[in-house]
Amino acid sequence: MNVLDIIEKLKTTQTAERDELVFLLENITGSEREMLRKAAQATALRQFGNKIYIRGLIELSSVCKNDCFYCGLRRSNQNAVRYRLTKEQILSCCDAGYPLGFRTFVLQGGEDGYYTDEVMCDIVRAIKERYPDCAVTLSLGERGENSLRLLRKAGADRYLLRHETADEAHYAMLHPESMSGARRKQLLYTLKRLGYQTGAGFMVGSPFQTTANLADDLLFIKALQPQMCGIGPFIPHKDTPFRDMPQGGLTLTLTLLAVIRLMNPSVLLPATTALGTIHPDGREMGILHGANVVMPNLSPQEHRRDYAIYDNKICTGDEAAECIKCLSGRMNAIGYQIVTDRGDFRTQ
Ligand code: SAM
Ligand code: SF4
Ligand code: FES
Numbered sequence: 013m014n015v016l017d018i019i020e021k022l023k024t025t026q027t028a029e030r031d032e033l034v035f036l037l038e039n040i041t042g043s044e045r046e047m048l049r050k051a052a053q054a055t056a057l058r059q060f061g062n063k064i065y066i067r068g069l070i071e072l073s074s075v076c077k078n079d080c081f082y083c084g085l086r087r088s089n090q091n092a093v094r095y096r097l098t099k100e101q102i103l104s105c106c107d108a109g110y111p112l113g114f115r116t117f118v119l120q121g122g123e124d125g126y127y128t129d130e131v132m133c134d135i136v137r138a139i140k141e142r143y144p145d146c147a148v149t150l151s152l153g154e155r156g157e158n159s160l161r162l163l164r165k166a167g168a169d170r171y172l173l174r175h176e177t178a179d180e181a182h183y184a185m186l187h188p189e190s191m192s193g194a195r196r197k198q199l200l201y202t203l204k205r206l207g208y209q210t211g212a213g214f215m216v217g218s219p220f221q222t223t224a225n226l227a228d229d230l231l232f233i234k235a236l237q238p239q240m241c242g243i244g245p246f247i248p249h250k251d252t253p254f255r256d257m258p259q260g261g262l263t264l265t266l267t268l269l270a271v272i273r274l275m276n277p278s279v280l281l282p283a284t285t286a287l288g289t290i291h292p293d294g295r296e297m298g299i300l301h302g303a304n305v306v307m308p309n310l311s312p313q314e315h316r317r318d319y320a321i322y323d324n325k326i327c328t329g330d331e332a333a334e335c336i337k338c339l340s341g342r343m344n345a346i347g348y349q350i351v352t353d354r355g356d357f358r359t360q
Pocket of ligand 1: 082083084085120121122123151152153154172173174176214215244245246247248249286321322
């Protein structure tokens with residue numbers, strides 16, 4: 013087996029065997045990684061040109077009934093500051109974002125019982141009524157099929173639900189017994205069936221993760237064929253059981269972004285905030301490895317710091333307008349351009 017042959021195979025067939033993916037991730041050298049990066053960037057340029065889609069992230073609640081071992085919002089974290097946004101506050105975030113060029117609003121939060129189907133459908137309907145040319149993406153964790161159907165009917169276009177890890181035994185090391193990796197993966201198929209543009213994804217370097225786990229994540233994404241894929245490094249949070257675990261690696265995250273791009277040429281692939289948190293130029297590097305989306309924060313200034321899923325999160329002190337200006341400059345500096353566009357999934 014050799015790395016160059018595997019890269020060539022990824023380029024020509026958009027897939028590889030599990031043992032080849034493991035071999036690639038464990039043996040790739042600097043010059044080979046640069047070849048992989050160039051191939052991934054070329055694929056993204058072919059699909060999207062130098063256009064970068066933006067998504068306005070509205071962090072609507074820091075309340076969560078779950079207890080994921082890695083997340084600062086877990087219910088056992090007594091130090092977390094809890095808040096939830098009202099419909100009016102969420103609409104104000106959209107009002108701020110629209111003139112800045114946002115045409116997708118992502119409503120993300122902990123699994124918070126306050127947002128019943130009735131409350132959530134009302135919020136989605138209000139956004140779609142005020143901004144019919146915008147897409148609404150939900151990222152609210154696991155909800156029942158009927159709830160997801162109602163939200164889709166109310167106008168939600170997309171749903172982000174990272175599978176976190178495709179290996180169910182590994183999933184069980186990251187979550188309490190009440191949560192199930194099998195159920196989460198199944199729900200991703202349900203979301204697709206309900207007509208959502210669906211986003212899966214995983215943390216890179218999460219505790220106890222093996223290279224074989226990552227290969228399985230890549231193959232799960234290949235099989236699911238989601239329209240979006242969110243990956244970012246695991247970053248420890250000081251008030252969680254994983255406080256002393258090492259953070260995920262920059263190089264490994266970038267390598268995985270490039271492999272995902274080659275395996276899924278048209279997938280919408282963000283350079284995540286977590287990537288920008290572990291390295292000042294992390295998001296730019298993500299774009300140069302095949303990512304094509306960035307997700308600036310549109311949450312109200314006074315709550316930014318309280319959506320603390322991991323330590324040292326960037327952009328918590330900045331206004332939405334400052335963030336978009338900053339990101340726009342950063343993208344221009346590497347030859348890319350932020351566009352005012354819904355940025356829907358397109359096959360080709
Ligand atoms: N509650 C919803 C859910 O879990 O799908 C949405 C919000 S949750 C904070 C969004 C994502 O944050 C998770 O899917 C997870 O991958 C990521 N995340 C949580 N804790 C993290 C950490 N310590 N480091 C990096 N990413 C983390
Ligand atoms: Fe809750 Fe999501 Fe954090 Fe898990 S990752 S504790 S579900 S907010
Ligand atoms: Fe938020 Fe630079 S992207 S301040």
